[in-house]
Amino acid sequence: MHEFLPAKQILHRRHIERIAACEVCGAERETIRHVLLECTMAKVFWEHTKKLAGVKLPHPHQDTWARDLLLAKVCSRREAAVIMCGMWALWMARNRRRHGERPIPVQQAVFWARDTAFDLWQILHSKNGNQPARDVLRWKPPEIDWMKCNVDGAYYPVDGSDAIGLVLRDHRGAFAGTRARWQNHSLDALSMEAQAAKEGIEFALEKGARNLILATDCQELVKLWELGVCQRSLISPILADIQQRSRSSDGFVLLFEGRLCNRVAHQCTKLVSSSSLVEEWPCPPPELHDLLAADCKNFVIP
Structure with a gap:
């Protein structure tokens, strides 16, 4: 929301990057929204999220997408939690590519986002402060057909x-x-x-x-x-x-x-x-x- 993530378009505007283009799909500007929602890698990620986690990415407004997601105006709070964890996974994958490291496979990143969101949800919404640790540390079943x-x-x-x-x-x-x-x-x-x-x-x-x-x-x-x-x-x-x-x-x-x-x-x-x-x-x-x-x-x- 405050453009703290150093996407290339932001760095270009601050005269740190020579060009603002996305290195993955060649889009003219690599904005935060582009990395998390619009890039080729992001689209593949959200397709897998819908299939493997049962969470569909909504169509947020061009200007207010971050705030709408944070306030869960475009989806349920549980879905928003998975989507935000997924965005974090996308951003970290983007950084790994930028630094020449091998990114985490898409399916594994989706499972991580789903499980992390679920565990954090259990912690934040538990009625007993001592219960979350037992709930979080449990075996999780795979998705249907897995x-x-x-x-x-x-x-x-x-x-x-x-x-x-x-x-x-x-x-x-x-x-x-x-x-x-x-x-x-x-x-x-x-x-x-x-x-x-x-x-x-x-x-x-x-x-x-x-x-x-x-x-x-x-x-x-x-x-x-x-x-x-x-x-x-x-x-x-x-x-x-x-x-x-x-x-x-x-x-x-x-x-x-x-x-x-x-x-x-x-x-x-x-x-x-x-x-x-x-x-x-x-x-x-x-x-x-x-x-x-x-x-x-x-x-x-x-």
């Missing part, structure tokens, strides 16, 4: 062994399968988490998933994934394999979820040992019943 595979690994540095666990569920939270595997030798914890992600996408594709969210509680793994070809870590071959396999799906997102959201997959790692190397269950094993039920308590089935 599957979600939570993966985790337990690394034991004493002998270098590890265990991998994964669980696949649909948008209703319905169980679609789980697998656990024991390994007597592993390089380190990060390699083990990457291997868990690789087995997760393999398992989901075997089960017929066409649109997949792969969720892990390893932030380092997600950061390396977002860097893409720019990173040269030891797990690069595994990430390249995941990228190759993801091309077999219609949609794919690798994202971070906290340990409390990933507890079913974590529990799976405890179901195997050196004497029981690989286990797969078409129906939930008894050890997972309570955790699976608890994950489904806090969301409304569409």
Whole structure:
């Protein structure tokens, strides 16, 4: 509203940028509105937001769009919250491109905006000040026509062994399968988490998933994934394999979820040992019943 975001048109007017044109779509002026609403990248983002988050971008007035959105005059307050978080994601993606960094994939940015808006809404509108933390830290189902595979690994540095666990569920939270595997030798914890992600996408594709969210509680793994070809870590071959396999799906997102959201997959790692190397269950094993039920308590089935 006060033109604090340094879009090129603003910098050009202040004699900082030589030209005001948008570097993405070639528009004559890169204004704040252009970046957030009108650019080619913005239009793709809002199309995915409508499809994946169920929020449609309204047609705000040319001059009062920011104020109208802030005051929720053009949509509901909940939709405005998602849209504003989406605009923040668009602006950060714009900055990453400007600085030569690899932007976050559009689908992942949409999921981030949706989940962030929802979590902030829960915090601000909770009747009990101590309740939000428990509400926010919960498993979230994927959108309709998507599957979600939570993966985790337990690394034991004493002998270098590890265990991998994964669980696949649909948008209703319905169980679609789980697998656990024991390994007597592993390089380190990060390699083990990457291997868990690789087995997760393999398992989901075997089960017929066409649109997949792969969720892990390893932030380092997600950061390396977002860097893409720019990173040269030891797990690069595994990430390249995941990228190759993801091309077999219609949609794919690798994202971070906290340990409390990933507890079913974590529990799976405890179901195997050196004497029981690989286990797969078409129906939930008894050890997972309570955790699976608890994950489904806090969301409304569409």
